[in-house]
Amino acid sequence: MLNTREEIDALIVSYLNGEASPEEAIRLEDWKNDHSENIDYFHKLEKTHAASYGTKSYASRSKGSAWKVIENGIDTKSNVIPLWKKPFFITSIAAAIVVLVVVTQVFTPKDQTQIVTNKKTTKEDIADRENIIYASTNVSYYTLKDDSKVTLQPGSKLTIPKGFNKNNRSLNLEGSGSFEVVHDENNPFILSVGDLEIYDLGTIFHVKQLGDTVKVSVDEGVVELNINGQKLALEKGDSAFYLISQKVIKEYGTPTARQDVVFEFDGTTLSEVTEILSAFFKRKIEIKNPVLEKCTVSVTFKNEELATILDIISELMDINIVQNKKTIEIYGESCQ
Numbered sequence: 090m091l092n093t094r095e096e097i098d099a100l101i102v103s104y105l106n107g108e109a110s111p112e113e114a115i116r117l118e119d120w121k122n123d124h125s126e127n128i129d130y131f132h133k134l135e136k137t138h139a140a141s142y143g144t145k146s147y148a149s150r151s152k153g154s155a156w157k158v159i160e161n162g163i164d165t166k167s168n169v170i171p172l173w174k175k176p177f178f179i180t181s182i183a184a185a186i187v188v189l190v191v192v193t194q195v196f197t198p199k200d201q202t203q204i205v206t207n208k209k210t211t212k213e214d215i216a217d218r219e220n221i222i223y224a225s226t227n228v229s230y231y232t233l234k235d236d237s238k239v240t241l242q243p244g245s246k247l248t249i250p251k252g253f254n255k256n257n258r259s260l261n262l263e264g265s266g267s268f269e270v271v272h273d274e275n276n277p278f279i280l281s282v283g284d285l286e287i288y289d290l291g292t293i294f295h296v297k298q299l300g301d302t303v304k305v306s307v308d309e310g311v312v313e314l315n316i317n318g319q320k321l322a323l324e325k326g327d328s329a330f331y332l333i334s335q336k337v338i339k340e341y342g343t344p345t346a347r348q349d350v351v352f353e354f355d356g357t358t359l360s361e362v363t364e365i366l367s368a369f370f371k372r373k374i375e376i377k378n379p380v381l382e383k384c385t386v387s388v389t390f391k392n393e394e395l396a397t398i399l400d401i402i403s404e405l406m407d408i409n410i411v412q413n414k415k416t417i418e419i420y421g422e423s424c425q
Contacts (some may be wrong), residue, residue: 096339109262153298183404220249237278238269242297265297270310285331288313294323300400302330314338330394340392352398359384362402363419370395374417379410381408384424 100117103109109117121127148288222231224241231239231247234254241247245264253260259279270278272291280287282296292310296303305314306328314321314329321329321338329340352369354362360382363374372395376382386407392397399417403410408421 097130098134101131102258105135108353142277217351219251222247222249235271235273235276235278240267242266262296263298265295267295268292269293282331283333284316284336286315288315299397300404301333302394302396302400304394304397305329305331322405332412333409339394339396352385352393354388356385356387358382359386359402359406359419362386365396366398372417373415375420376419378419378421380423381406381421 093279097120100113100120101108102112104117117131121131201311222229222241224245226243228243229241231241233239233249235258237258239247242265245262245266247263247266248261249258250259250261254276257279258273258276259281261281263282268278268280268289270289270291270293274290278289278291280289280296283297285303287294287296287305288308289312292312293308293311294310295306295308297306299305305312305323307323309325311325312400313322314331316331316336317337319338321340323329327340327425331338340410352365359376363376365373367374386402386405388401388405390401396412399410399412402408406421406424408419411420412416
């Protein structure tokens with residue numbers, strides 16, 4: 090069991106120098122597998138060791154082969170002198186620190202910080218400079234300097250400019266996320282999603298981007314959507330969507346009006362799908378290539394706006410859907 094950082098460092102350096110016994114190699118392997126951060130720490134020290142001594146990363150036997158050595162009773166132990174007693178140990182650690190500092194300063198821009206993580210990040214992690222925060226593969230949680238809470242969906246990106254919470258509370262979002270905003274009447278919270286601006290004094294709201302559509306829904310308080318002079322206020326329970334290509338904001342109907350509106354297509358031809366959608370949403374939908382009419386669609390939609398439905402069908406079938414003022418036109422080569 091490795092309990093202290095000194096024990097861990099000593100074992101890693103011994104391993105990298107090729108001096109670790111099979112039992113020690115197994116201990117190190119078990120420690121690495123305990124947590125992903127342990128693997129990251131090992132690789133960082135491994136690279137630093139290689140940079141300090143001009144050698145390649147040490148490749149030792151696997152855990153399985155180490156066990157085989159032990160089970161066969163082969164004495165492969167070497168006489169190990171504790172590292173803290175070796176003259177080179179102090180210089181090794183010092184060199185590692187120097188290299189890490191140099192690498193950090195070389196690759197970290199002065200005016201911009203990129204944080205890539207799946208973990209919870211507190212306001213202390215966000216310095217007084219522009220920050221770009223990515224959610225990689227999992228849902229990620231952040232606390233901003235004004236104590237507002239942010240939840241980012243995987244693949245999303247949040248840009249926080251200099252002076253956030255001092256001169257303004259403006260941010261830029263690419264992707265999807267939820268925001269629990271601290272109330273401040275004199276300093277509104279402004280979230281930009283492309284050309285769309287979402288103004289908020291203090292509330293909880295959600296942003297979901299899917300293709301050409303951005304959906305905004307409000308759990309508490311009031312927000313205002315603004316795009317090229319178009320303004321729309323949303324209260325608790327309201328939601329609206331923004332068509333990026335058309336630069337248009339539209340509000341969803343009331344929850345009662347949208348309740349249990351389900352479209353279930355199971356091997357339904359595209360011709361039938363367009364007839365159903367056209368009749369319900371009162372929009373003319375034309376299939377420009379007759380070959381596409383017999384293509385089938387299998388998907389279910391519940392309480393979704395027409396723009397969202399068309400975006401999903403477009404991606405599923407690899408077709409191009411163009412929304413004009415009077416008609417919606419569908420183009421494509423063949424069924425996918």
